[in-house]
Amino acid sequence: MNCFSVKNLNLHYGEMHALIDIHFDMKYREITALIGPSGCGKSTFLRTLNRMNDLVEGCRVEGSVRLFDEDIYTMPDVSMLRKRVGMVFQKPNPFPMSVFDNVAYGPRTHGVRSRQELEMIVEKSLRDAAIWDEVKDRLKKPAMSLSGGQQQRLCIARALAVSPEVLLLDEPTSALDPLSTAKIEELLRELRSKYSVVIVTHNMQQAAHISDKTAFFLLGELVEQGDTKELFENPRDERTAEYISVKVSAPQAACAAPVDIPARLAG
Amino acid sequence: MTGMKIKENIMKWLVWASIALTAATLAFIVLFVVVKGLPYLKPSLFSLTYNSVNVSLTPALISTVILTALALVIAVPFGVFASIFLVEYAKRGSKIVKFIRAMSETLAGIPSIVFGLFGMLFFVTFLGFGFSVLSGALTLAIMVLPIVLRSSEEALLAVPDSLREGSLSLGAGKLRTIFKVVLPAAAPGIFGGVILSSGRVVGETAALIYTAGTVAQIPYSPLQSARTLSVHMYALSGESLHVGEGYATAIVLLVLVAVINVASSAILKRANRNRI
Numbered sequence: 246m247n248c249f250s251v252k253n254l255n256l257h258y259g260e261m262h263a264l265i266d267i268h269f270d271m272k273y274r275e276i277t278a279l280i281g282p283s284g285c286g287k288s289t290f291l292r293t294l295n296r297m298n299d300l301v302e303g304c305r306v307e308g309s310v311r312l313f314d315e316d317i318y319t320m321p322d323v324s325m326l327r328k329r330v331g332m333v334f335q336k337p338n339p340f341p342m343s344v345f346d347n348v349a350y351g352p353r354t355h356g357v358r359s360r361q362e363l364e365m366i367v368e369k370s371l372r373d374a375a376i377w378d379e380v381k382d383r384l385k386k387p388a389m390s391l392s393g394g395q396q397q398r399l400c401i402a403r404a405l406a407v408s409p410e411v412l413l414l415d416e417p418t419s420a421l422d423p424l425s426t427a428k429i430e431e432l433l434r435e436l437r438s439k440y441s442v443v444i445v446t447h448n449m450q451q452a453a454h455i456s457d458k459t460a461f462f463l464l465g466e467l468v469e470q471g472d473t474k475e476l477f478e479n480p481r482d483e484r485t486a487e488y489i490s491v492k493v494s495a496p497q498a499a500c501a502a503p504v505d506i507p508a509r510l511a512g
Numbered sequence: 513m514t515g516m517k518i519k520e521n522i523m524k525w526l527v528w529a530s531i532a533l534t535a536a537t538l539a540f541i542v543l544f545v546v547v548k549g550l551p552y553l554k555p556s557l558f559s560l561t562y563n564s565v566n567v568s569l570t571p572a573l574i575s576t577v578i579l580t581a582l583a584l585v586i587a588v589p590f591g592v593f594a595s596i597f598l599v600e601y602a603k604r605g606s607k608i609v610k611f612i613r614a615m616s617e618t619l620a621g622i623p624s625i626v627f628g629l630f631g632m633l634f635f636v637t638f639l640g641f642g643f644s645v646l647s648g649a650l651t652l653a654i655m656v657l658p659i660v661l662r663s664s665e666e667a668l669l670a671v672p673d674s675l676r677e678g679s680l681s682l683g684a685g686k687l688r689t690i691f692k693v694v695l696p697a698a699a700p701g702i703f704g705g706v707i708l709s710s711g712r713v714v715g716e717t718a719a720l721i722y723t724a725g726t727v728a729q730i731p732y733s734p735l736q737s738a739r740t741l742s743v744h745m746y747a748l749s750g751e752s753l754h755v756g757e758g759y760a761t762a763i764v765l766l767v768l769v770a771v772i773n774v775a776s777s778a779i780l781k782r783a784n785r786n787r788i
Contacts, residue, residue, distance in 0.1 A: 295681060297677065297680070297681060300677075300680065302603070324683035324684065324685060325683065326683075327680065327681055327682065327683040328682070328683035331681065331682070332677075332681040334674060334677065334678065334681075336674060338672070338674040338675055338677070338678040339678075340675060340678065340679070340692075340693050340696075340697075341675075341693075341696060341697045342696070350679070350682060350684070350692070350693075351682040351683065351684075354682060354683055354684045354688060355683060400678070403678075403682065404681075404682070407682060407683060
């Protein structure tokens with residue numbers, strides 16, 4: 246069954262044609278990595294999947310994006326969609342409140358009031374995000390007091406707390422040190438048994454390491470999508486081959502890749 | 513010695529001179545007030561009632577607190593909600609935002625006596641509130657509205673969009689995002705504007721004389737006239753019979769302002785403990 250199925254997707258920021266005729270399919274409980282150079286539209290594409298682009302002025306979306314056979318752009322309630330499709334951002338963005346309240350924010354938003362139930366959800370989410378042992382004694386402490394890597398795992402826990410069906414991650418490790426990055430990669434590999442995940446990454450090793458499927462974006466087009474191993478070893482498209490060979494032969498450069506400028510700023 | 517070195521020394525001395533001058537001015541004023549006022553700062557000055565023999569400042573002190581609180585209670589909700597509209601709802605850089613901003617900046621530049629005149633014509637006469645705490649508080653509320661508005665606007669703008677996105681991406685609506693995430697994050701900045709406003713209210717005389725009047729009594733109803741400490745000082749020095757007591761009142765006013773500042777920074781520190 247397809248979890249996401251995208252057809253003829255076109256996206257404009259005012260005059261700029263940012264996504265061109267995208268066809269994209271994703272299976273249930275798979276990790277798909279989106280790769281490509283800065284400004285190629287992969288983050289923009291990610292944001293069409295939970296309609297975060299709705300917030301950008303002058304953004305126009307055409308085509309169909311289906312989540313389990315439901316067109317998300319005709320859904321009456323965006324918040325229900327966003328409950329089902331969670332998102333983790335490039336920079337950790339914990340709210341200025343306690344660790345507990347951060348994780349409980351989503352469930353509370355969707356009507357969970359009982360303290361007991363909240364405590365259960367918070368513990369489970371923090372365990373799933375592999376941070377429970379580090380924060381179980383400081384649930385009342387402000388989330389800002391955690392380290393960057395912990396903050397990002399807290400944000401993952403916060404996203405998991407509303408039991409999403411899909412988790413979108415926008416370069417979740419680009420602002421983190423190698424140790425925290427390794428922890429989050431390990432966490433993502435564990436998550437794939439329970440969730441469907443789409444992750445944008447600049448890091449080829451990361452894509453090869455954690456994903457089942459990979460999609461390569463270039464200049465607003467989805468050039469190629471396939472099994473990760475297949476795509477890295479036998480790319481069908483020349484452009485993919487070129488991008489991968491440059492990136493893999495210069496891993497240093499890949500690690501030091503510049504932070505992706507959000508397309509909405511560029512546009 | 514090279515020219516460069518001389519220039520550097522001159523600059524250094526100029527900087528030190530400015531610091532010394534600023535500190536000395538403040539020290540001189542405080543010292544002047546204390547020396548002139550301290551001999552008159554007697555317990556009788558704090559008796560509950562004012563009369564022409566014992567110009568007690570207690571009624572004025574209480575009126576100051578009441579009037580300040582009332583003015584802020586009126587101005588803060590309006591200012592904060594208006595800033596929420598400007599930052600969160602209006603299109604950024606739209607005509608209405610520019611218009612409201614221009615209006616509030618103009619409002620901030622108007623001399624307080626003009627507010628006093630408006631307050632007298634509108635609240636005192638037209639609405640029939642008379643010379644009263646209510647008229648004074650309403651007038652001062654209008655006067656400090658731009659301060660509250662601008663500082664909350666700045667505070668809201670300083671909240672990173674990533675927090676808003678984080679909340680929306682969890683399925684929260686706009687209203688919940690604003691009240692649960694954005695406002696708490698902006699609270700210290702908004703609070704700073706409120707403190708600044710309370711300073712303006714405590715120090716105001718011109719706008720109050722024609723709206724709250726100058727009756728030296730503890731107001732038991734918002735429709736009674738009352739004088740704040742600043743107005744009390746103005747009255748005492750104008751009557752020229754109790755100038756010494758006026759200086760004593762100034763000491764109390766200085767202490768009050770210092771207390772407000774210390775208390776507010778303590779509150780801020782407490783609030784910040786939960787954030788960082």
